Amino acid sequence: DGGITQSPKYLFRKEGQNVTLSCEQNLNHDAMYWYRQDPGQGLRLIYYSQIVNDFQKGDIAEGYSVSREKKESFPLTVTSAQKNPTAFYLCASSVTSGNNEQFFGPGTRLTVL
Amino acid sequence: AQSVTQLGSHVSVSEGALVLLRCNYSSSVPPYLFWYVQYPNQGLQLLLKYTTGATLVKGINGFEAEFKKSETSFHLTKPSAHMSDAAEYFCAVSWVGGGADGLTFGKGTHLIIQP
Numbered sequence: 001d002g003g004i005t006q007s008p009k010y011l012f013r014k015e016g017q018n019v020t021l022s023c024e025q026n027l028n029h030d031a032m033y034w035y036r037q038d039p040g041q042g043l044r045l046i047y048y049s050q051i052v053n054d055f056q057k058g059d060i061a062e063g064y065s066v067s068r069e070k071k072e073s074f075p076l077t078v079t080s081a082q083k084n085p086t087a088f089y090l091c092a093s094s095v096t097s098g099n100n101e102q103f104f105g106p107g108t109r110l111t112v113l
Numbered sequence: 114a115q116s117v118t119q120l121g122s123h124v125s126v127s128e129g130a131l132v133l134l135r136c137n138y139s140s141s142v143p144p145y146l147f148w149y150v151q152y153p154n155q156g157l158q159l160l161l162k163y164t165t166g167a168t169l170v171k172g173i174n175g176f177e178a179e180f181k182k183s184e185t186s187f188h189l190t191k192p193s194a195h196m197s198d199a200a201e202y203f204c205a206v207s208w209v210g211g212g213a214d215g216l217t218f219g220k221g222t223h224l225i226i227q228p
Contacts, residue, residue: 033214040220042203043218058214090156092156094215098207100215101162102216104157
């Protein structure tokens with residue numbers, strides 16, 4: 001079945017450690033996105049990628065980094081520079097960037113202790 | 114700049130009653146409009162979308178929405194609420210020739226179903 005997978009579902013890290021969240025899609029989509037979700041704040045865009053080997057900052061990119069070496073994969077690293085990393089992180093993809101429907105993964109809940 | 118506003122962070126209805134979740138958008142060009150649903154600790158699932166054509170759009174689980182250009186609205190309705198409809202609902206907007214950063218999401222409305 002085609003879809004988006006995120007792993008792990010739950011992740012615990014100590015303060016000051018970098019952590020990488022995985023996002024893989026087998027939908028053959030060109031565009032991929034990372035969102036952060038906090039209670040009452042909706043979805044906020046962290047980074048997006050229109051095509052392999054290219055990505056752009058979203059609204060809240062500080063303290064995060066990404067790579068897009070393969071079409072299928074768009075990992076997100078939460079660095080120690082992110083002041084408040086505890087949140088629910090959602091990965092999404094779409095056929096192309098812009099006005100297309102986005103398909104979402106199941107999310108990763110990151111808790112920094 | 115384009116934006117989307119969802120009126121009411123929480124909406125409570127009785128089981129069997131009408132569900133109405135409000136969404137208004139701001140766009141200077143024709144919009145593309147979406148409603149997503151999110152169950153606890155899960156990703157978002159598309160309920161329905163409007164791009165062009167018929168302004169009344171039917172989606173999954175008995176939901177529908179009507180695009181009203183004059184009111185810049187895209188409210189989500191369901192005639193009879195079911196307990197399984199309890200979830201978070203997000204309205205999203207994009208537009209013709211929209212930016213590469215994709216959809217702009219509202220802050221969400223938490224739907225509570227009273228037995």
